[in-house]
Amino acid sequence: MRKLARNAILLLLVGGIAIACGEKFLTLEPLSGLTEESFFSNEKDAQAALAAAYDALQKYGAYENEFLAKIEWLTVGDMRMEESPADRELEALVFNPNNSRFFQIWQRHYQGVARANTVIQRVPEIENIDPEVQEQIVAQAKFLRALFYFGLTKYFGDVPLVTREFTAADDFNVTRTPQAEVFAQIEQDLTDAANVLPDVWDQENSGRATSTAALALLAKVHLHQGEWQDAVSRSEALINKGVHALERDPGNTNSAYRNVFSKFNEQNEEIVFATQYRDTDAGGWGQDRDGHFLAARSAPRGIGPENAPFGGWSNWVPEAYFVETAFEPGDERRIGQIIGPGETHDESGFTMPDTVPPGYSSTGYICTKYWWGAEPNNSVYSSQNIPVLRYAEVLLNYAEALNEVGRTAEAVAAINEIRSRAGLEDFNSADPAEVLDQIFKERRVEMFWEMSFFTDLNRRGMFVDWIQTYRDDVIDGSLVLAPYITQPDYILLPIPTGELDRNPNLTQNPHY
Template sequence: MTISKFTCSTAFLLTLGLLTGCSEDFLEEAPADQITDANFYQTETDAVQATTAIYGELNKEGQYNMAMWAFDMWADISSTGADDGNDGKEYKQLEAFSIPTTNDVANRLWGGSFVGIQRANIVIQKVPGIQNIDPTVQKRCIGEAQFLRAKYYFDLVRAYGDVPLFTAPPTSPAAVNIPRTPVAEVYKQIEQDLIDAFGNLQPAYTANADLGRATKWAAAGLLAKVYITEGKKTEAAQWAREVINNSGKTMWANYADNFKVENENRNDKESLFEVQFVNGRNPADNPYIRNTVGSAMNEFFGPRGANQTPGSGYGFNIPDPDFVDGYEAGDTRKAATIFVPGDVFPDGAKQSAKATGSKLGYNVKKWFVGKVNTQIWDSGLNVPTMRLAEVYLILAEAVGPTAEGREAINKVRRRSFGLPINTASAARDLTTTNPTEFTEAVFRERKYELAFEFDRWFDLKRRGNAYTIQRMTEQAALLKGYESSPHGIPTENNLLLPIPQSEIDANPGLVQNPGY
C-alpha cells in the first residue's frame, strides 16, 4: 500500500479536536459539508479510506519523521550532532537528561500516537456495521486497525509508562479526560489487539495498491516483540516460531538490501512491516515539512555540508565512537550503516575526517538515498519496523543458549559476515552455553543489527533501570570532550518521557511522571 495514494475526509475524524485532517494535498477531498459521521461509513471505499488514515501518523513528526529518531540519540549508540547552536535541542535535552515537560519529542510522540489510536478506534467501532462491503475486506480493515492501535500503544507505554487507554472513540469532551491506565493493563490490551489482528489479517497482498498494509505476520512479529519486552519468554518464542516457520519470509543474503527503495514491500523477503514514504509529493511552496509523505531522514542524517543531498545534509544522529569501534572485523553491517572517513559518495567526493557536528567523520548511512530529486525533505525510502532478523534474535533471547537459540542468533551473525545463512561457520558461530554470556551476545547482536532503527533505548530500558543508569553513566564518561552536547547521567526519574505539559493542563485526570 502506498499510503499517499489515499485520502481521508474530516468525516471520520473525531469532532472533539483530538484528530487533525489527513489529506495529503494532492488528491481532491470530498467537501466536508457534504459528508457527515452518519453518512460516511456506508461502503467498502469508506472503510478502506478510514483504515488508511490510521497509517497516516506513522510517517509524520509524531512517529518516524521526527520523534522516533530520539530513541537512538537518547541511548548509547549516537548523539545529536548537527551544529553547536539550537539545532536539535529537543534531542539534546534528552541526551543531557534535562528534559522539560515541553520537550518536542515528548509532545509529538504523544499527540501523533493518540491521533492514530483514535482513528483506529473509529474503524473498530464503525466498520463492523457496514453492509455494502466484501467480508474479507471488512475483516482486514478491522485487523489493520487492531494492529496499528497496538503499535501506537506499544510506543507510548514504553516511552511514558502508564498512559490513558482508549478502546473506543470518546463520546464527549469530558470522556477524553481519563486518568492514566497502569502499564500491565495497557500491555494486556496490546496483546489482545495483536492476537485478534493475527486472526483478521491476510498473510500477504498481491495488489500494488495494498502492498505495505499490515499482514498477519506483522502482527505475529510485533506480538513476539511485545512478549519479549514484558519478559514473557515462552510466549515470545511461540510467536517467533510462528513467523519463522509459517510466514514464507527469508532474510536477504546481503544486509544492505533491507534499506533500498527497489526492495520495499516484498512479500517473500525479510521485512514484516514498513512505514511507507513516497517522494515527489511534498508541496513545492513549502518543502520544509515533515507531515506529508516524504522522509526527512536522508537530509537530517546526511553528512553535514557534504552536498550529497538536496539540502547539503544536516548531520544529525552521529554514531558514537565506541559504537563504531565495536564492530567486529569483517562485519558487513558497518559499511551499510555508517559513513566513515574516506567513504566515496555518489558524485565521487569523499567523506571528511572531520565535519561540523561529527568530530571523527561518522554519519548514519542506513537511510541515505542521495539527491533523489530537488525536494529537500523528501526521501521515498521506507522504514522497516519489524524484520525477520529481529524475530530470530527474539527467539534466541527467549530460549537461551539451546541448540535452537544458538542457531537463531547464528543465522543473523552469518549474514552479517557475508556467509550462507543456513550453513554452520566454525569461525563466526556463537557456541557458548553460558546463559549470561548468551544474553549479552543477543543484546550485542541487536545493537548492531538494528542500529539506527530507533530501538536501542528500549533495549536498554528492558534490562532494568539500574542497568540503564550504569550504561549511560559509562557512556557519558566515554564521550567527555568528544561532543558539544554530551550525554548526561540519568536518575530513575528521567528514564521515562514527561507527559506533555499541555496535556496535564487540559486533563485534570493526568498525573505527571515523577521528577518532572
C-alpha cells in the first residue's frame, strides 16, 4: 500500500509513533506493522494520532520556547545570545531569509498543522469510538492547528492555509492565503474547541487543551487584529469560568511569581496551557528528545551537573540594561527570575561571585525562570513544562482591550492585580495613553523570556518607538535599523529561502 508523502500519516507510520510528550496521556509505545487503513480503527489509534500533534509542540521552532523566545526577546534587546551566528543576526535585527531560525519556525509549525489536520480528518471516520471522546479529540486538534497557524501568520503574514490531509497525488506548490482568511480559520477552530472541550481535565489527562486555553488564544487573536470588544468578551468568558487565577503562594521559592514556573508546581491554576516534558534523557540530541535545553542554556557555564543539566551553558543571558532599568524597586519579578553579582540561586545553592566571570555571564546576570537546579534523571535536559498561555497574560490582554473600549478604570484594576502579586504599589491613571504604556512595561517584566513581546509591540506598531526608548544600542546609535524594520506598519519576517526554492508559487515578503 502506497504511503502518504510529506504529511502526518507518513510521520506516524514510518516513525512508529514513538512519541513521549510528558504527561501520561501523551506517552505512547512504539507501534509496528501498520498501514494507513488499519491505523485509524479505534480510540487508541485516535489518541495516538492526537499525541503526535501534541508532540509537535516540543520541536525546535515550535512551542518549546527556544526559537520563539529568540524572536520575541533578542529583537527587543533585552536578551543576549552568546554563540550562534543565526541568533546574533536576530539580536542585530538582521532578518536574513537564509536564517535557519525562520526556516525552523516555518517547518515545525507546518509539521504541527499537518499532524492536526490528520486527526481532524481521520478521527471522525472511526466507528469504534465513544462519540464524546471522538469529538473532544477533534476539538483538541483544532486548538493545536489554530495555535500553529497563529504562530505562522503573526510572523509571516499571508501563509498557505491547508486544512486537510495531503496525499502524494496533491500539488504541494500551494500559494499564500490572505491573512484575513487565516485568522477566520483560526477563530473558527478555537470557537469549535471552546464549545467542546472541558474547562479542566482530571489528573490523568492534565496537559490537554481546555476550553479556557481556546478562549485565551482566541482573545489574543482578536487583540492581534484590533478587535477590542471581541477580545474583551473572550477574556471575560474565560475569567468568569473561575478556573484560573494568579499564583499567590510562594511555595518553596523566593516569590509567588517564581512559583508559577516551578517544576514542582506545574499544574498550578495560573497555567492555562503548557508544552509538556518528561523527566528522562531519552531521545538523544535531536527532535525526538523528551526534555528541553532551557535550564542548561540558562545556568552559568561550567557550574557542574550537581547544579544544572549539562553543568550549565549560559548561552542566553539577560542584558544588563534591561535588568537595571526595567524593574521597579521591590518588584519580586526581579528576584523571581534573575540573579546577578553576589546573589544566590536558591534551588541549587549556587551563588554568583561579586565579580561575575565572563564565562558565567557576559552581562553579569542569569535568567533563572527555567533553571531549577540539577535534574536527577537528566544529564542534559530539563523536564520542566513550558507555559504557552498563562493567566497573567490573560489579564494583560484583557486590560489592553478594556482600555481600548473606554473601560480604563477596569483596565487599571487588572494591571494592579498583577502588580499586587509582584509586591508593588497600585498604578493609577485615567489617561488611556499612560495606561497602554504601563501595560507594555508590565508585559516586559512579567513575560520576560516567554513567547510574546516583540509580537505585541509589532501588532500595535510600537516596536521601533519602543527600542528607540528602551534598547541601549539603538539609543546610542550603534545599531542602525534596516528599512524592513522602519518602513512597514507591521514587521513581517522573511519567507525562508528554502521554502521559496521548493515552491515557485510562494512569494517573498516586501523589503527582502
